[in-house]
Amino acid sequence: MSDSAKSKTALIIGASRGLGRAMVAEYLQRGWRVVATVRGNHPGDLRDLAAASQGELLVEELDINLPEQVADLRARLAGDPIDLLFVNAGVTNGDFEISEVSTETFNEVMVTNALSPMRVVEALQDLVPHSGTIGVMSSHQGSVALNNNAGYEVYRASKSALNQLMRSFAARHADDPRTLLLLAPGWVRTALGGPNAALSIDESVPKVVDTIEKEAGNGGLRFVDYRGNTVPW
Template structure:
């Protein structure tokens, strides 16, 4: 019998929000391909073992173009309904004038350039009715930045948003849904222990928003409750 389940690729699914989204999509009867960095065992491997074959683990270093190209080759024969890029780093709350050049470069490559390389490279594998999404943040919103702080992280997410806007403009006739997702302030290593939401509180809303917007072409900047986020 043919498997009629939808298939998602989640880049950066070893822990926290990425792992939570993989588990949530499995609960919603998707097949999932999740990526990890390197060969170290992660929670994603445990989830795969309990998934009855519906979760596949791939290894890729997102910042390495050659590894991304190899991953594309491995996935070339798969029919994808969702490509979702969940990867970001922060390097502390330092005023931008004090940020070392190497740190600025590292954060921008990881948070903005590399996700877009994934979108450009793997996006063509997504079905015309599918969705391409990246994990953004309300900290990438210029309109909402009234308090400052987290200069470099904010700038990297704003850059990601702008680059997705460029992608959408270049592909104005694309029938796929493009999503910038704000998961809310979540208690992860990046969000910190004082954040408002647990992964379990954020992720179902992220998944619901992804599913509800399937078939709605164009670029949407939305939060985990499905509400529009100001740019």
């Protein structure tokens, strides 16, 4: 384990289970210090992971849909530089055509998948130095160009909205040297991806982290998959 790896800190937003929890474990294994957030009193086994981490994992509670909690987290982390800020958030609420979706469901998915992640980026981005990376978990389903099959229409729309908002963020920070990433992890067997997905978490997450590390320092915004391939907008 190198001293440079030991000095790095990742902040993983949305890490109680699935891809987020696996990213925490992967970064710890690679020698990073990790701050991970969980929603409410549902930390999964992150508390046990933290207890075994010799102080390298700090678990914070955060509901990204509550701006006051995001502000409180920002205050708690003040003065603690973050080499990687990565926001992992996603809900689907079912596979329905748009005509079948209630306004309540539409609002919930769009707020959780698009608005709230960008609020987190806006609130916490000043913790990330010029050499750092800001990443958000997107999806191939957020690609307009790749939408040939429909399905999960509100989820698709929410990820497309997230991509657009991240692109606006990049445009407003055109002179910012930090690396900005929209990451598509592939179709993974999680509570979100379902049991029939093509990839296990262990097949996706190490490659997600490899891709983030490969892109670090390149600057600008890229929409890439877990293997580092560019995803069409």
